[in-house]
Amino acid sequence: MSIFFLSGIIPAYLLAAMERGINDRELAWATSAFSFAFVVGIIINRDALAMTSESRMTLDKVNPIALAYVSSSFLLFYFLRFTKSKWTILEALSIVPILLVVVSLSRSRGMMISTAITFLIYVLVLKGNRRIWAVAGLATAAVMVLTFLSPEYQSIVFEALSRIDVDNDMSTAGRALAFKGAWAQFLENPFFGRYVVEQLTGYYPHNIYIESLMSVGLVGTVPFAIHLVMALRSSIGLIRNSEGSFAGVFVALLFIREAVGAAASGGIWSVSGFWISSFLVIVMWQSKKVALTRSAFDARSLESINARVRYLQGRGSA
Numbered sequence: 001m002s003i004f005f006l007s008g009i010i011p012a013y014l015l016a017a018m019e020r021g022i023n024d025r026e027l028a029w030a031t032s033a034f035s036f037a038f039v040v041g042i043i044i045n046r047d048a049l050a051m052t053s054e055s056r057m058t059l060d061k062v063n064p065i066a067l068a069y070v071s072s073s074f075l076l077f078y079f080l081r082f083t084k085s086k087w088t089i090l091e092a093l094s095i096v097p098i099l100l101v102v103v104s105l106s107r108s109r110g111m112m113i114s115t116a117i118t119f120l121i122y123v124l125v126l127k128g129n130r131r132i133w134a135v136a137g138l139a140t141a142a143v144m145v146l147t148f149l150s151p152e153y154q155s156i157v158f159e160a161l162s163r164i165d166v167d168n169d170m171s172t173a174g175r176a177l178a179f180k181g182a183w184a185q186f187l188e189n190p191f192f193g194r195y196v197v198e199q200l201t202g203y204y205p206h207n208i209y210i211e212s213l214m215s216v217g218l219v220g221t222v223p224f225a226i227h228l229v230m231a232l233r234s235s236i237g238l239i240r241n242s243e244g245s246f247a248g249v250f251v252a253l254l255f256i257r258e259a260v261g262a263a264a265s266g267g268i269w270s271v272s273g274f275w276i277s278s279f280l281v282i283v284m285w286q287s288k289k290v291a292l293t294r295s296a297f298d299a300r301s302l303e304s305i306n307a308r309v310r311y312l313q314g315r316g317s318a
Contacts, residue, residue: 009275031250035095056107058106068102113260186217207262255274258273
């Protein structure tokens with residue numbers, strides 16, 4: 001519970017409360033600084049990381065999934081900001097290759113799939129010329145991947161993805177067993193749920209949606225589902241908004257990736273990225289809707305005033 005509140009709920013509330021203070025320029029600078037610090041940390045610990053890279057790149061207190069998702073976040077950032085300035089282009093060309101190596105050696109299949117689905121949803125949600133530019137950006141990113149990621153690292157990625165087999169991969173088989181057990185527990189207590197862990201594995205089922213049904217039943221899952229739908233709707237709204245900010249689109253992509261990834265990894269209490277991004281994206285979209293409504297109201301009011309002035313001028317001329 002302490003992890004859930006300290007790394008999820010409290011940061012989500014604080015960031016949502018400070019949403020109006022988040023601007024594109026400062027967020028871009030902060031994210032660039034974090035990505036640089038991350039890469040420096042990778043370089044400093046390269047010997048320790050190299051020792052584990054044959055199986056899954058990790059450190060004593062940093063697991064491979066965390067390394068993969070942090071790298072994925074920075075890849076999303078550079079995808080959105082790549083052409084904003086010459087400095088960003090140079091920064092991306094320097095940092096993205098290192099991020100790709102980390103992604104490949106961490107061998108996190110959930111991250112790879114959820115990030116790919118996020119890119120796909122982003123392209124499908126956009127309209128008109130923005131979709132064309134997004135496709136062009138993805139094509140550029142694909143070329144960069146093929147250019148900077150040597151055949152050795154590409155084969156590692158393909159090998160990791162090819163192991164998604166219930167019969168031959170223990171990780172996949174374990175998740176399938178946990179999903180089945182959690183669903184069976186939900187069917188036994190469908191309204192209120194009962195256990196906070198899946199009984200066959202003695203662990204959380206690595207799917208927060210089934211976990212919610214298993215642990216709190218329909219009564220607890222209904223408000224969770226409402227929150228999820230609101231966050232998805234808000235994400236789509238922020239991405240489609242032609243005048244939307246970089247911050248809004250970036251947080252929307254982070255949420256979509258977290259929502260997809262949470263279907264195969266993590267527990268309700270531990271997916272802090274999901275909770276933080278979901279609360280933040282809802283507040284961002286609601287603030288944007290209020291601003292758009294106010295702008296439309298002001299435009300209508302101004303038009304009404306102008307029409308009244310024209311009418312009075314016409315009467316005066318008559």
